[in-house]
Amino acid sequence: MAEEKKPFYITTTLPYVNADPHVGFAMEFIRADVIARFKKLLGHDVFFNTGTDEHGQKLFDGAQEKGVAPQEFVDSFAEKFKDLKPLLGISEDVHFIRTTDEHHVRAAQEFWKICDQNGYIYKKEYKIKYCVGCELEKTESELVDGKCPIHPNRELEIREEENYFFKWSEFQEKLLTFYEENPSFVTPDFRYNEIKEFVKRGLEDFSISRLKEKMSWGVPVPGDDGHVMYVWFDALVNYISTLGWPDNGGNFEKFWVEGDTVQYAGKDNLRQQSAMWQAMLMAAHLPNTGNIVINGFITGDGGVKMSKSLGNVVNPYDVVEEYGTDALRYYLLREVSSYEDSPFTMELFKQAYNANLVNGIGNLTNRIMKLAEDNLEEPVSVEVNCFDSKFENALNNFDIKKATDFIWSKVSELDSFIENEKPFSVVKEDKEKGRKLIVEMVQNLAVIGYHLQPILPEAASKIREAIEANKKPETPLFERK
C-alpha cells in the first residue's frame, strides 16, 4: 500500500543583502534545511527555496556610496549569501532566487497587474513628513516627540507625494476568517495570537511604490514609468516566482497548489509573512501558505541585542572555521530555543560543543566502534529505515529542538547500557555473549545515526561509514576544543 506522498515546499525569508549574513539567518536557513531533509527522507518530493532580496532604498544608497551600479553592488553580496550553502551544510538541491532575476521581475509585474485588475491597487496622494534640516523624509519611528531628533527646533514640513497603495484594509475579515479556519497556520501559538490581535485592531492600506525620480532601484510598475515597486511588494512574490509562477502547471501547480507549503521566518517578519503576503495572495486569487514558522532572535550575552558596537556579534563563518558545520548546526538546532530569543556566546557554544558533540555522540561512536573493530569479524549489517514516532512527530510540528533532544536521550541510554552490561569485560570471558552485546550496541548506534541525518548530515554519514567499515573512525567525529 504505497501511499502517495504529498509534494512539500519550504522556504526561508529572503535576507536583505545590505550586510553580511548573520547568525540569525544562518539559523533560519539551517532549520528549513532540517525540515527539507527530513521530508525528503520520508519520501516526499521536496522543493527548498532561499535567495536574496536585492531592491530598495538602502541598496540604492549603498551602491551610490561605493560609486558602483546597484546591480554590481548586489551581485557581490549575492555571492556571499550563496556561499552559505556549503558553509552551513545545506542540501545540494536548494533553489536560490534573486529578486533581480529576470524571471522574478516579470513575475512581480504580473502579480501587480493581477492585483490591479482585481481592484486592489489604487493611486493616492500621501503625506510625508520632511525635515528640511536633513533634506530627508522622516518616518514616524524616527521622530522623537513628533520632531526630527537631529533638528528638533525645525518644524517638519508636510509634503504630498503620489503613490500606489495596496488595499490591505479590505482583507481584515478575510484574514481573520482564514486564521479561524486554519488553527495551526502560524507556529508557535503565541505568535499566531499576536498577528490575530494585530489584524483585529484594523489594517491600513500600505504604499507599494516609490517615485522613480527619488529612488529608481526597484521593479518598474507596469504601465507607469514614474514609479518602481516598493521592495516588500516585489520581494514577497519570490515565494511563488521561484516555482515558475506565473507560468501555470509545472512546479507552481505541483508544490504551491497541490503540495504542503511552509515558510520559515524570524519574528520581525511575522506581519509581512502571515498578514501582508497572505492578503496579497488573496488579492491575486492564489492559495495561501500552509504553515508559517516563526523563530526567535539570537542575542548576545544576557539577552542583549547583538551589535557591532557592543562587540558581541557572532559570525557564522568564524564558528564554522574553528568547529565545523555540524557544530554550528547543533548549537542552532538544540541549544537555541525553538521559538524564543536565545543567547549565543562563544563560551556557551564551546561548552555545549564539548559536552554533547565531543563527549556525547563523538565519544560514544569511538567506544562502540573500537569494541566492534576488535571483536567482530565483519561489519554489522543494519537496515534502519524509519524514524521513531516521537522524533517524527516533533519534526512534523517543526520542533527541531525536541527531535534533537530525543537523539541525545538515545546517546545517553547507550552510554548507560555500556556501563551496565560491560561488553568490554563480558567479551573476555564469554566471547559469543560479548559479541551479541556489541552487535546490539552497533545497531543502536545505527539508529542514532539514522535520526541524525537531517540534523547533522556530516556526522550521520561518518557514523554510517564507520559501521559499514567496522572500524573506529580514524579521526574523532568532533575534536576536543
Next chain:
RNA sequence: CGCGGGAUGGAGCAGUGGUAGCUCGUCAGGCUCAUAACCUGAAGGUCGCGGGUUCGAGUCCCGCUCCCGCAACCA
C-alpha cells in the same frame, strides 16, 4: 496608552493543576571499551512580587514590578 514575549537552584533552559526536571558547572564515589571521555550519588530553587480560585498552582484568574521586541509607508 496599546500589543506580544520573558522573569524557574551559579549559567543556559524544559515543565500538559497532583511528589520541582534537563544540560553545563561544583563536590564525592565507581568504571576502564572510549577524545582525562563514561556511569552513579550529593549539594544547590519559598518557580519576579501581592492577592484569589481549587482538596491541591511554576501551571488557572486579578493586580503590580523589572527586562526585551513591535507600534506599519525602515527592511
